[in-house]
Amino acid sequence: MSTGHVLLGLLSRGQQHGYDLKRAHDDRFPAAKPMAYGQVYASLERLHRQGFVEPVAVQRVDGPDRTVYAITATGRAELTDWIETVETPFVHVANPLATKVTVALLVTDTAYATTCLERQRASHLDAMRRYTRAKTDPSLPIHEVLAADYAIAHLDADLQWMESALQRVAALGEAIAT
Amino acid sequence: MKSTEDEQPALTARSVVMSYGHTPALKGISLAIGKGEIVAVTGPSGSGKSSLLLCLAGVVTPDAGEVTFGDRRISAEGEGQRSRLRRTEFGVLFQFGQLVPELTAIENVALPLLLGGRRRSEAMTAALTWLDRFEVGGLASTRPSSMSGGQAGRVAVARAMVAEPKVLFADEPTGALDTLAGEQVMAQLIRVTRESGTTVLLVTHDARVSAYGDREIRIRDGQLDHHPARHLASVSGPDGDLG
Structure with missing residues (x-):
């Protein structure tokens, strides 16, 4: 599973900052390991460099500044491509x-x-x-x-x-x- | 503290032996099933699991050994007594698709009560209550040919439960249903039987069905299959004792 694609999927419903994305991830994927904040911010920076997301605002609520990200058109195309790519069936050869x-x-x-x-x-x-x-x-x-x-x-x-x-x-x- | 009566098992088998002609089906099976327990009987095809169900349900009598239901030694009773027992105390559910095609859902469910001599109006009221408990009350006037497999399955379970049996015997209860339909039937069967404290014996080759049980009784070649812990140190290999 690609963390970046999951974040793009969550952002496809509307712009969010890293803190909310981490919580949305942990709620939606309870069977997955909870996402570390550091992992969320590192992935968002990578997605930004790739042009898949862009910062659209900075929020400050009783604490540090939080950058709000939105998915770009390129990001949506990348997300669609990832969803539509069929996964290779995993064969349990070594049982x-x-x-x-x-x-x-x-x-x-x-x-x-x-x-x-x-x-x-x-x-x-x-x-x-x-x-x-x-x-x-x-x-x-x-x-x-x-x-x-x-x-x-x-x-x-x-x-x-x-x-x-x-x-x-x-x-x-x-x-x-x- | 539980009374002695509560602690008495619902069903017991002691050294039950049964053959079909010269072919042995059960080779001395002993077990006890507690009241309200949901037990899955599993094993490969031909292992004897359905034969065990037939003996425990009093459909057939074993060649040797005994089967008891509470204080009753049903293996020693005649067909007439056992037949009454099956109508009043036991519910039997075989693979689905066994609803009477000419009858509506409510008539199918009322059938065991009508055969038992209950008045028609009472039987129909009880049948509707049970259809509602399995969330198929809306199909009361529908014939089986117009139901989905899952709906027909739930009607069949309602029919098996309408006489409020103490023990429900179910042989491959999800039959050929797809996974989700089978799951709906099983989830409702378990919910309703737990509410009513009914003892359930599920015979199945399907691990997914078996997993609804509190425990599993495994049969292989007509015998209970035990698999106690054995340590390698205690096992002799071709080169002698490995310990």
């Missing part, structure tokens, strides 16, 4: 769970690898239960529902892989033994 199963088979046997997989599965399901419970609270804000959807979908992918692995573990054990 730490698969590595562990293979190592378990190297040092012991199918029964042991199965036990390890079942315990991992139980742990994943516990996590999924927590997200599911959180989601059934009707007061959960919609962006947090979406964040939980994402977590559940990824846990579900791992769980489906583990179900297949449980059915294939004997065959893998035989392949490793030969």
Whole structure:
């Protein structure tokens, strides 16, 4: 995720200063790490140098001066370009769970690898239960529902892989033994 | 402090064995399900999870072992008694799409009460209340062919709950529904059964459905699948004890 593009997206709704942008970011993206003020100001300076934002006013309210920024036409074009660029699907080639199963088979046997997989599965399901419970609270804000959807979908992918692995573990054990 | 009655499980199975001809389906399963618990029964296809549901719901009797509901040893009861038990104390929900197509939503939901001998006006009033609880009261006069999958799913859950069962048995309750429709059905099913203190047994192969349960019972090859912690140090490898 690009911090600059997120800030451009927030500015597309209207001009804001860094302090408000940081708060808007943390509200909109609760699953993301809170944005540090230093990171916001550094990104705004970079966006300014690139011509994507411009300072339009300076506000002073009981404290230091706050520069208010607005998105430029070039910034809007850049934002559109970023949104419309399809992300390359992330392929989990290096699967730490698969590595562990293979190592378990190297040092012991199918029964042991199965036990390890079942315990991992139980742990994943516990996590999924927590997200599911959180989601059934009707007061959960919609962006947090979406964040939980994402977590559940990824846990579900791992769980489906583990179900297949449980059915294939004997065959893998035989392949490793030969 | 809870009374002894509160602490008594809703359902228990003791060493339950069941076969289809010469093919064993359940090989000595023992478990207890507490009152108001929501338990997911999971396992690969053919593991015996649906057979377990049929035994616990009194649809079939096991070849050996016993199933109890409160103080009742239902595995020793005849079909007539078990059939009454299923109508009065148990709700059964199979994969969706099993609504009677010729009947409207309210008639579908009222059906178990009418079959149980309830007066039509009472049954229809109760059916509307349950449709409302699942937020499909507006579909009371609609036939299943004009409902979305999610709406039909909620009507089916309302029908399973209308007799206010102590235990709800649900086999793959989201069936072929898409993720969001399945989620709506499950969220409402869980909300309503928690409010009413109904015990729920969910049989599913879908982890997303299983995650609505308080806990999971895992079946493999007709047996409970335990996966206790085992430390590598205690496991013997091909070259002897690794410890």
